[in-house]
Amino acid sequence: MLRAAIIGLGKMGLSHHSIVNAHPDIELKAVCDTSGYMLDLLSRYTGVRTYTDYERLFAQEQLDCAFVATPSKYHARIVMAALDRGLHVFCEKPFGLDPEEGYRLAELAERKGLVNQVGYHYRFVAAFNEAKRLLDRKLIGDLHHVRAEAYGPVVLRPKGSTWRSQKSEGGGCLFDYACHAIDLVNYLVGRPRAVSGTVMNSVFSNDVDDEIYSTLHFSKELKGQLATNWSDETFRKMSVKLSLWGTAGRINVDRQEIQVYLRTLTQPFEDFKQGWNVRYTTELTKGVWFYVRGEEYSAQIDHFVRCITERAESLSSFRTASDTTLVAAMMRADAVKPQTTVERERPPVASEPKAPKARKRNLFGRLLSTG
C-alpha cells in the first residue's frame, strides 16, 4: 500500500483526490490547500487529514508519494521538497515555467531513483497511443508534415479572477493549454529542433494569451504547425487533434477516433487495407478500475502506481515534460522576434503625377468648333 498526499485542491487536485482515493493500492493520508473551507469540508465528510502548509505535511506524515496540483508557479519548489524527502512525485502540467529548473528536478529524481510523472494525460488516451504504434511502425511512411490543434471553451469573457488569467502565475493558453498539444507532438513525433513564426494573441484576456500559432521544425524533411485557441466554445470541452502526413498515407487522430489513410500498403499489416481505416475509442480503450471523467485520468494514476511498484520509468516523466516546457518557452521567445514585412521588393518611385497633355484637336474637331 502506497501512502500518498495531495498538495493543491483546485479542479485538478480534487479530481486526483477522487481517483487516488479510489485506487486499491494507494492510501490517501493527507491533503493540503490554502482554502480552509474546502479542507474542513473534506476532513469532516471524508476523514482525510488536512494541512495548509505542505512543509508541515511532509514533516508530519509518513509518505511514499505526493501529488502536486497547485498553480503552476509553485510546482518546482513543492516538487523539490517532496524529492528531498525521498517521495515519488506526480505533478500536474505544465511541469514548470522554466525548462532548466525542470531538467534539474528530472536529474534529481533520476539520481534518487524516484518515479516522477507529470499529468500530461493525453499520453494515456488509447487513440493517441494507437497513432504512436502505427507511426513507430512507419505505416504511413516518412512523415513530412504534422498539424497539432487544441481548441476549447476556457476563456470566453474578458473577466477572470484565478491564476489562470495571470501571466505571472503561469496562466495563459501557451503553458496551460497548448502544452498538451506540444507534449503530444513530442510523444508521437519527437521534440522539434526549432520553432518559428510564433503568434501569441489575446482574444479576451487582458494579461495572457488566448491563442498560439507556431511553425515546428523537426528536420529538413519534416515540419509542423501548432494551432491552439482556448476561447472557442464551438468545442464542448477541450479537443486535441493531430493530423500527420507521410509519404505512404495520413493519420487524423483525436480522443475519440483514429482515421488512417494508406496510399499504398506494400506488405499486409494486421487488418489494415489500402484507403481509409477507422478505429474508435470504444474498441481501442482499455477499461479502468474506477472511472470519474475519462479513462486517461484514471490510467495515468494507475501507471504512476505501477511505475513505483515495478521500479519502471514513467511514460510522462519530468524529463519529457521539461522538453514540453522547453518548446513552449522557445515559442514565447520566438513570438517577439521581428516579422517579415509584406512589401514589394522595388516600390514604385514616388513622383508628381504628370499633368494631362492638352489635347490637340484634329482637323475634324477644328472644323466643327469653328462653327
Place this chain on the structure above:
Amino acid sequence: MDRILFGDNQFFGVNHMSEEKARAQAMRFQDTGAVIEVLDDAYAEGIRTFMCTTHERISEVCDYFRANRDKYPDFKFYPCMPYAHKYANAAAELGVLGAIRSFLPEENAFRALLKGGLSLARKDIEGLANLLIDSEMKMFAGLPTPVVFLQNVATDFLLGLGFDEAFRIFADCVRTRYGAEPGFISMNAPVLVQRLQRSGLENPIICTNINKIGFRMSGGMAAYEALMASGRCRLIAMSVFASGALPPQEALEYVCSRPRVNSIVFGASSRRNIAQTSRLIKQLTAA
C-alpha cells in the same frame, strides 16, 4: 419507471465516437424546434419519459411541454444534474468555490456565507445543496419529474472522495422538496451500490453502462453481472450500443436478456431509428 427512456446526448453534441458527428448533431439541433420534432417522434412511438441533463437549452424544451400539456398529458422528465461542463468551465475561470458561488441566486444569504465561511453543520451543507439543486430544477417547474438523477461526473467524483453523506443529502433533498425518487448515474455501479446501501439508501435507482463489450463498465463485467443478479438496485441501462460499436440487434439482445434491468435509455435523431430501437426492445423483452 417505463421500460424505454429517451436520452438527450444527441441534442447537445455529445458523441463518444466522433467529434465530426458530434458537431453535425450540434448544428442540426441548435434550433430547439428540431429537438422538439424528435421528441414528438419519440412520443408518437410510445415513449413517455425524457431523461435529460439540466443543460440551459432544456429550459426551452420545458417551456414547450408546459405550454402543450394537453397534447402530451403523460410525458415525464427525468432531470440529470448538474450539467457538469458548466461547473467545470466556471471552476477553471473562478476557482472551485467561486464556481459554486456563481450558480447561487444573487440575493442569498449562502452566497455571503460562502464568502465569509460557511459552517460545516449538515444543515448548512444541506442548505447549500438545496440551493444548487433548486437552481437546476427551476426549468422543470410545473412538469412531472418523478425521478431526479445525480450525473455520473458528480456521483463518481463523490464516490471516489468517499463523501457518501452527499448521496444522502441529495436523496433527502430530492424526496422532500420535489417528491421525487433520487437516481444515481455512475460508471462504477458495483462499488456505488455497496456504498449507497451502507449509507442506508436501499434499492436505489442506478443508471449505468450495460453493454455487451463492457465499454465503461468500471469494475469489470463480472462485478456488473453479479450486481444484476443480486437485485439490490433498480437498473437503467445506458450506452447499450457502446456508442455505436455494437449493431442494434446484438446490443439489444444482450441487454434485454439481463436479469433485473428495469429500463433502457437510448438516444436517436430520426423517427426510423427511434421506431426500430423501440420495436426491438419490446420484441426482445417479450421473448
